[in-house]
Amino acid sequence: MWGRRDAFRLGGVGLAVAGLAACSRVDGGDGDGGGEGGGQSTLDRLREQGFVTVGLASEIPFGFIDDAGNPAGQSPAVAQAVFEELGVPEIQAESVAWDGLIPGLQASRFDVIAAGMFINPDRCQQVAFSEPTATSPEAFLVNEGNPDDITHFTSFVDNSDLKLAVLNGSVEQDYAEHFGIPEDQLELIPDQTTGYELLDAGRVDAVSMLSVSHTYLLLDRGGPFEVTEAFFPEIDGTQEKGWGGLAFRQEEASLVEEVNRVIAEFKENGRLLEIGEEWGFTEADLPDDVTTAELCEG
Template identity: 50%
Template sequence: MGGAGLAAVAGPALLGGCSRIGTGNTMDRIRDQGYVNVGFANEAPYGYTDLETGELTGESPELARAIFAELGIDELRGVPVQFDGLIPGLVGGQFDMVSAGMAITPDRCAEVSFTNPEYLSRTAFLVPEGNPEGIDSFGVIADNPDLRLGVMNATIEQQTAEDAGIPGAQVQTAPDPVSAFELLETGRIDAVSLTVISLRWMLDVRGGPFEVTEGFFPVIDGEEQVSGGGYAIRHEDDALREAVNEKLAEFKDSGRLLEILQPFGFSTDELPGDLTAAELCEA
């Protein structure tokens, strides 16, 4: 999106639904009220506030808008939350679902349900130009105690770094991508790990003497860790999950999914095919 910032603190217009949204059948309630509350973490290009317009945008909110419009619900209201507060906020009733491109993992599936993935999520590293340390995997960092890695708190990259054997002392957490980028700019870390889509977007917006490595699915204990992102929904909200999944399947078949995702840097390489949330929850 032209002129979109990486992140911003959302103004009052986005704060509807900060108190508990209520109980009962969520799908019936949002149909009756005509809007859905979504939590997002200000991570471009997944879900963020456009600094020029003040509007919630990103691949996840724009896809949600299209899906809910098909369901007769015309308004999407955003609730900005730190990434590590998204699942607690959802469970606690601050919003109806998480619209942040959240990776579907077994640990998260124990706390909430997920729709089927809207995209595949490959990992990459943002490194200084020329990649002087040759960082192309988590193993390179694990094998060199002098290297430092930056990750966002509570993300799949943080967990992957731990699973790959990188000591905690070599990992610097950040609350958002901009903070991670600044750690690299100031030389406090040697690389940032996020999804390849997020890193390319960030480098395009921020610029600087850096490059993004090729995207990959991490290999842990000989197993490739395929990852995909979807909408997080409370376990009890089966009707909401099924309604979103039905429309998502239609969008995949018609090509509309790619049309919505493309402006945010996604391509056919990121399309999820027939991969399901159930498969990712059991991975």
């Protein structure tokens, strides 16, 4: 079903899925070239061990484990290409619930979040984001024909009989709460597949995620569903165009600087678009001039 998108095509570099016990940890030192006593930097450690561990949250096509057991999606592909340029030839991945990504990173269960996580002020207090790598408008996965005429988060405020599934801890949950959807109309889910299954079982009337996520889930799973027209929510007169990036522990300033240097090169030479195209992203989904610092300010 996935065709050429079902595996990385980045020079044949090996990819592996690692269990928690195999994930690397930071034992002393920090990302700025070493801790007390001038310990080994994180990047040097990654180069020495030959791999970087990434956390992802099973959201097609941003980051997931494919049928062959390999990490796949736009965000892991960006991480793979960036770290390959930095002298780290392999990525290993751990799939966790969305709301477990930041705690897992902070606990050093993996080195980077590669899940298309949107950059916002609250998250910037917890992790250090790279510069943006992609975006996508919002949409809803609904029953074929959209019988309940669901077009926006306000559709659920206007009809109290409707129930919406959102990823726990996601920006969609924030949108739902901002637009006033009551708690009893929200079903908090750990991953994309759970939302699909709840919709299929008739337990929810829609699933809220990014438009490209729904589109590729339908390619993978099929079913009597459709994706509503995409949109960027408007709050206080401004369109909320979210940008996703890689996320690191806050003490990894030097590592983030190196990652950003490569991302800037990829943006300039077209590599970022090339990587994204493998997963359905277009030039319109690539970063404009907005910076992570601006997104962190809100």
